[in-house]
Every structure is written in structure tokens, then in C-alpha cells.
Amino acid sequence: MVNRKRIQKAQDRMKQQGIDAYLILTHDDYIYFFGEDRYQPRAIIPAHGVPIVVTFAGEEAEVKESLGVEDVRIFGSVGQQIKDVVQVMRGMIGDKEKLKIGVQMWFGTPAFLLNMFQRANPIVDVMDIAPVMDVLRMVKDHAEIALMQRAAEIAGIGMETAVKTLRPGITENEVAAEVEYAMRKAGGHGVATPVFVNSGVRSGWLHGTASDKVIETGDLVVLDLVPRYKGYCANLCRTFVIGTPTAKQMDMFETYKSAQAAGIAALRPGRKMRDIDAAAKKVYTENGYGEFYVAGISHSIGLSFEETPAPTIHPGDSGIQISDGMTVTIGHPVLSVPGTGGVRLEDTFHISGSVAKPLTAFPAELELPLGS
């Protein structure tokens, strides 16, 4: 169903910013406004008037019904989407010389479509829609928190499965298969990032995935899960050692755990993103790991796995203030020590009043539970 309240808020901000329309090309903002996903999410929210969904002939009746409105205009032809959009833009120009069209500038926007749109449509100036959407999406409403809470529970089910599955001789991909299946069975709708099962030397990687590497005794294994529920994400990361941890592995783990706790303690309305980093870095330094600190321990999360503020992408975001209703993770970068590997713990929090409430819940222990 169209969320008219959110559309109204976006339109108010578009008018303030002098933006004539928002051209939606990504899943996240499509879900934000229309409450459901589509394979090719394309829509136009004009600053004035009704939203326009661009879809295909065979889906017209269904889109009208599921969005619950009659005044959503729908286009038909395959591969003609861009031409249809251009036609709408022409109808909007009136006596203006150019139209200011907002587009999301993030990882999911296809450069291909944006380029076609710009070439076919010389009457538009394209600008980043962030000044409109960041403010809206940064603060989650109750309905959004409920979906993220469910995503967080699904992440917990995935991690429980990982713990039961991990053993010497199994491959990372075999673990990932069980984890994905368990999260799917628990009602999850896929993952926002591939399930990371980073073991051994790969545990030290900043990014990851699961590979055909066999997990061996002594390996550190970093498991990072970002399941989606109705589009919304939660992020849960844990690190385990296969067998008995070495003193060095344990020291790194305890350092990360303390750094994460210091970050959580700093996660209060009025503080800035960089304060969370400062608190965590202090612990690294006190424990002799200062040189390994990678800035950007916290980022916002919601319909995107990583959204504004996201200091590892836009360093300027570290100046953004924490506020009531935000949802952020703490534990984004790995503590990677050459020769030993990496450890990481990440959880998702909801700022509710003056308190940071955890949405994810899973014990943070380096050793696998006995009998697992």
C-alpha cells in the first residue's frame, strides 16, 4: 500500500529543496514509499501530485490492486520504461527551462539506467536525493522497528545454525548453505550482503564471502549475517575459534568485545558518530592494538545494509549526531592482525529515547559451546 504520509513528507522536503521530482530506481526507496518490492522498482514521486509507478503490461492490474489506489499511473511497454519516464518529465516542465530531478546516489542505483535517462532527457538536471531522503530514513517509525526486530531474530537463528554447523573439515560454503536455509525457513527474505564465513587467513579480511575453503582446527571464523525481512535488514556478526583459542586470539577477542562495549556506551542521543569511534579506538590503543584500528565502527542500517550516516563511505558522516529513532550497528570493521587473523562482533541497536536498545541478541563467546 502507498504510504501517503511518507510521500507527503518527501514532497514537503522536495519543495524546500527546489526538486521537481524524485526518480526512484532502487528497491529500498520503492519499498519505503510503496510497502512492497518489485523486480524492477521504478517510480516517480513529483513534488506536487500523485506518485507514478512504472511497470509492465501484465503486471498492471496487480500493481493497482496491491498498491490500493487508482490514481497511480502505470506504463506498459517493455524496454520503453525510460521513454515513458521522459514523457512524464516533459509533461511536468510547464514554463521551466529545466527540471531538477533527484536520484539516489548509492550502490544500488544502476549507472546504466541513469545514463540512458540523462541522454534521453536533456531537459533535466540530475541531483542527489540524499538531502530529501536521508533525514526521513535516518529516523525509523514503529512499523520499521518491528520489521528490523524480526530481521534481528532471523539473524540470531542463522547464527545458532552456524554454531551447530561449524566443525573442522566443513567448508565455508557448506556452513553458509545451512545458515541461509535456516534464515529462509525462519521467514527471512534473502540477505542484504552475502553470508560471510571468513575462516583462517580470510578471517582478517575487511570484506568477505563464503568460499570452498575447508575450515580447520585453530581457525578463527568470522560470521557476518545481514538477513532481510520485508526489505529491512539487521546485522549480526560473531567470531569463533575452532578448538581451543590461543592467548593471542583470546586477547584480540577480549579487546574487540571491550571496544564494542565502549562504543555502545557512547551511543547516546546528542553524541556524534565520531564519538563512538573515539571510545572504541581508545580501547584498542590501551590494549596495544591502536595501529590496527579501522575508523567507522558504526553505521546506520534499515532498508539498506549501510545507509546515512555511513562514515566508511562518506567520512563526513562521522559528524552526524545520534538521535532518537535511529538504528545503527556497532562493530563494522574487523580487528585484523597479520599472522593471526581477524575478530569482529557486530550488533544492531535502536536509539529509543536516551537508551540504545539492542535488536540483535546472541552470546559473544570465542569458544564454540560444548556439544555444538
Next chain:
Amino acid sequence: MVNRKRIQKAQDRMKQQGIDAYLILTHDDYIYFFGEDRYQPRAIIPAHGVPIVVTFAGEEAEVKESLGVEDVRIFGSVGQQIKDVVQVMRGMIGDKEKLKIGVQMWFGTPAFLLNMFQRANPIVDVMDIAPVMDVLRMVKDHAEIALMQRAAEIAGIGMETAVKTLRPGITENEVAAEVEYAMRKAGGHGVATPVFVNSGVRSGWLHGTASDKVIETGDLVVLDLVPRYKGYCANLCRTFVIGTPTAKQMDMFETYKSAQAAGIAALRPGRKMRDIDAAAKKVYTENGYGEFYVAGISHSIGLSFEETPAPTIHPGDSGIQISDGMTVTIGHPVLSVPGTGGVRLEDTFHISGSVAKPLTAFPAELELPLGS
């Protein structure tokens, strides 16, 4: 491992086209040249000299080792990728006024990164790399066919699981969960498009996904699977009815099956993509479904689910000639009849000499086998 032969071919074509370098921002071409995937695939292939991989500090040693070369340059800082790339470009400029940089213009290229790159780098003119890469990637070598053959087998395992799972009362998402798990267990590395389980009215959709809709007796169910194996895709689609088919459902199914067969018969070196469409459309028309024909029954497939030629995206591709070594699917659009639903059959073929060899293999029957 770096594929030096492919890099040499790309460099030869870049020189012919006057392109100074190819900036890789997508998984498919990264895998094509480097033989493995990365979470953030970023590299530069200059027209002259050695390829440059842009990665992160903690991954440097591993990248050097896994790519098997020392002369791949590697950069360190997080979030500074673009700046690093710009620096490389500056070093390449020599006495030129501008550099011509090729970038892939397809769905996977993030507009966000391309925009940052263009703003930070006024000395470059960005152009579509398609004239270099399409010719290379359109014709598959033996190694690529072997990977696609494996992907096709994994798709077959997925479809077999779907057949065993389908029954009245199960949700589309429950079916998708079992199919994805089976394909993962069989060695698949995720899917290139979400598993479609489109049932009932949703079977008529041009696109799809799996939803929480309960599958009911009488429903047509379109299952579309595009698993990946080491980056390579195969596409297999089948339609089943839950229970006994109606005469209308059976008529649509037989029409689609004949149309696909006519398309396959037209799939010969020297013919054009549009000849496949013409052959299939003729069958629709003879069977009274002419008005429902959606053009673009065939598209190329490989490291991307849909790659050049892809007439539903670029209608001009319908003039491209079929040639030895190409891999294409036949059965892309659904036959959608309002009030009844949709049917579709899609298979993947390898043009080998004068013959179109099927890579996918699964019986095309509308009724579920007894005892399934």
C-alpha cells in the same frame, strides 16, 4: 589467476577503439579477467601495461597470492578507492588533454561510484566499454562452457527439488527456500536473479520473485531458476499446474512448448536474434495467441544473467547474428493471458559448430509427476 590472454585481447581492442583504460566496477568483468570474485570488485585495465587491482590493506597479501602475480598494484585505504583510482589516471595522462576511460553500462554498475569518479576526475571522458567487452564475452571458451554446464546441472537439481516440494498449501517462499538450499548444497554459488515462484495470478507476471502467497489447487506455477557456478549462470524455467490442467492451461502450455521448439530450430549460426522471435511468434499466431507475444524470446547469458545480445533491453540487439561459441536462452517472456495466468519454458543453449546444444535438461510437462 589473472587471465593474461583475455587481458591482451581486451587491450588490443581498447587500442583499436582509442580507449586508454577500462575501469572495472562490476563482478562479471572482474571475474572474467581475474578468475575470482571479490566483495568490492575494482580494477583498472590500461590499454598498455599491467592490470591494477584496487583492494584494501588487510587483503593485500591474499590478493597478490591468489592472483599469482607480483606486478598487480594494490591500494590500501578504505573509502579512498576513488582517490586512488584518480591518482592512477593522473599518472597515465602523459601529454594527452583527456583520458578516454571505458566503464560497463549495465545493471550492476553503481551510479554512485561512477558519479564520484567523474566528479573527482575532470581529466577523463567516460564511455561505454561495450564495444570492447561485448565481442569478447559473446563467444565463450571451453572453460566457460564447462562452468555454465555445471550451473545448468545445478539448475536441474533445483527444479527437481521444486517438483518434489510443490503441493497445495505450501507458500511460494517455502518452495524457494528448498530450491535455493538444494542448489547451494549441489555446489551453486547463489543466484543471479531471485528464484521466481510465481503462482496463480502472479504466474502471468513478466517478472517475479517468491512471496508468502499460498499455492492453491488449480494454480499455474512458473519456476525460474538462474543459479551461478563460479560466477557463471544458467537459466532454466518450467511451468506446472497444481492438480489437473484445464483445457485452456494445456493449450497455452502446448503453444509455448511449440513456440520454444520453433525458436530452437531457428537457433543456427548466421541467423539473427530476430529470426528466433519470428519463428516463435508464428506459432503464437497460428494458435490464436498472437496478441500476447512479447518480443525478445532469446538473450545471451554467461557471467551475467542477461548480456549482449539482449533485445528486451536494447531492441537493436535483435539484429545481432548467432555465431559459434555463443550461449543463449530461449523462453525469456511469459505467455500471459488475463484471467488464466502465465506459462513459460526457458532453456540455455551453447552454439557449437552448426548445432545448438542444450546445457539445461529437464522434462517439459505441465502436470507434476505422480508421486511427487
